[in-house]
Amino acid sequence: MARKIGSSSDITGPRIRAAAMQLFARHGFAAVSMRQIAADVGVQAGALYLYTADKQALLFDLMQDHMTNLLAAVDTLPLQPTATAQLDQFARFHIGYHLDRPEAVFIAYMELRNLSPDNFATIESLRRRYEDHLQTILTQGADTGAFTVPDTKMATLALIAMLTGVTNWYREGGRLARADVQTLYADMALRAVGGRL
Known part of the structure; x- marks a missing residue:
């Protein structure tokens, strides 16, 4: 099937992904059809297959x-001198990064069950790599007595x-500013492992 006039892979592809993310986050992966995604983008359903193999591949690509x-973002964090400073930094980073991407976070956690076994294994491997960042901090802190x-x-x-x-409850303009939430949660994270600033 030919592409819709005026569409191109660098425009339509991202629009398909954005529409899928919004619809999956709002209605759940199982309840969303490729036809709904196509209608949201303004293309015929068959045109989606020029950009993705199927709905499973689309979900996997969003999660991956x-x-x-x-992982790329956490790797850019500047090295901190102590485990306490590293945990404080990690907590603030994690909250800030995820608050900017609530739909992606919802899908990444709630739709794991809808991945095929191979896709699930790939995403789980990436999740473990991220978890390893924090576990390394905690191990270092435990080893040093912090x-x-x-x-x-x-x-x-x-x-x-x-x-x-x-990400489940925070809203911009609410009682607490984002920086306040990051500070409070970083402090709770430190206290949870027996550390303090």
Whole structure:
């Protein structure tokens, strides 16, 4: 099928991905059809297959992009001298990064169950790489006596769940400014592992 007049891969492709992200986040992956995505973009349903193999591939691409971009961003953080400073930085980064991408975060966590086994394994591997950043900080802090962490893996998962949870309730213009939330949560993260600023 020919592309719609005026469309191009560098315009229509991103529009398809943006529409899919909004629809998946609003209605859930299983409830959204390729026809709905096409209608949102303004193309015929068959045209979507010029840009993606199927709905599963579209979901996987959205999740993979989210995780690879997250990993690239965390890798750019400046090195901090202590585990305490590193955890403070990580908590602030995690909240700030995820608050800017609530739809991507929702999909990355809530739609894992809809990935094929191979796609699930790929995304889980990327998630583990991100978790390793935090676990390394906690291990270093425990080794130096800065933190009290009986199980660094469990603490890693608990802290990430706590920090990510901000996206469920935070709204710009609410009672607390973003910077205030980052400060409060960074402090809670430190206290949770027996550390303090």
